[in-house]
Amino acid sequence: MGSVVISGTGLFTPEESISNEELVESFNRYVRAYNEDHGQDIEAGRSEPLQESSCEFIEKASGIKSRYVMEKAGILDPDRMCPSLPERRDDEASLQCEIGVVAARKALEVANRNSQEIDAVIVACSNLQRPYPAIAVELQNALGMPGFAFDMNVACSSATFGIQLAADTIANGNASAVLVVNPEICSGHLNFRDRDAHFIFGDVCTAIVVEKADRASSGHQFEILGTRLQTAYSNNIRNNFGFLNRGDESGIGTADKLFVQQGRKVFKEVVPLVAQLIVGHLEEMQIPVGDVKRMWLHQANLSMNQLISRRVLGRQASDDESPTILDEYANTSSAGSIIAFHKYHRDFEPGDIGVICSFGAGYSVGSVIVKRVT
Ligand code: CO8
16 A cells, blocks of 8 residues: 555634533533432432532543533533534535535645545544435535545544545545545534533544545655554444434433443453554554554543553553643544644654554544655
8 A cells, every 4th residue: 555645634623612620510510400300309219319520530530621612502501411503504514514624625735735636535423414415525515526425434433444445445546635534523422411421522623635645745745554444343332323213202312312331341342452453553564663653542531542552562652652632622533543643743754653543432443554755
């Protein structure tokens, strides 16, 4: 796959941000109101009181300090606890298309490409706001791009799976430049009333230009030396929202139609999966671990990333070797590792090697080994 490069990345960050303090204050107001409303049942032992959340727990357990969101007031309103995102007319841009356009334009600028020079668009993310027409086709139209476009979803691994697909499409001669876009509006499917998960996610959009090396003209080219993907079925991260829901009215609106996870099990099971995949991929490519300057890991949990990098390197990684963005952005699903790459690659010299790695629901894991060329 030596002839394919990542030639540009772009990032859209929402204007509004929520600190742990703001989130916990709103959550605890909801808890107190709930416990008051259900006081008699709780006293009589007929139901359990809800437990308050805490900033100390959130930061210690996850490393998250804040998150960007598309709409803040609705999330922080204890009577609502979900973003206010009014529906748009069919002749208006969808929200995912709108933020995709911003991230894509930035990536194209870095790649030194105009829209006409892109042959294919892949929108790869965890949650798509409608089944059809594909958001990718809408985005392709909004940017005036020729060729073809489609959506795909591999949860938090969508971006690395999308990069492999883009690289393969180019290597097979079916396109010469592919735009991969990750519009992650996680707040739309996060249960802000769930103490175990209400702090985990944030909203953002990333975009990546992948193209044939011999036509690339960007000053930020990273050759894709190889990609490796793996999936292993698990119910520990699940969302039962779907088009068949209306076939059973009793389930509509229940908590399993939003993000649900067994966080501790995910932590224990995914860490070895990821470490083995990265180590195996490097071995297969005959790249000594010592030659890896940086790992841009999926951003779900700080301790998880520290453990993964320790297992790969055989020692604790420095912040420089495994940069963190989840403190500011929280888990932005598939966009996390791409934000880390976007923010922390400019110090790479030609020849320097790094690994972009994502992991999440499915389970799914993706590794993309890159080398700076210009
Ligand atoms: N405040 C205070 N205490 C709390 C809170 C809270 N908010 N939440 C839980 N606790 C308590 C628990 O009740 C428990 O108490 P006790 O010991 O008395 O039972 C204690 O704290 C410990 O709870 P946990 O065992 O749950 O805590 P952990 O240390 O395991 O930390 C984490 C929880 C942070 C969730 C951690 O397990 C984790 O990060 N795991 C990895 C998860 C992960 O990587 N998930 C990937 C998900 S992303 C993905 O793939 C899908 C993307 C789809 C996008 C969807 C958009 C919405």
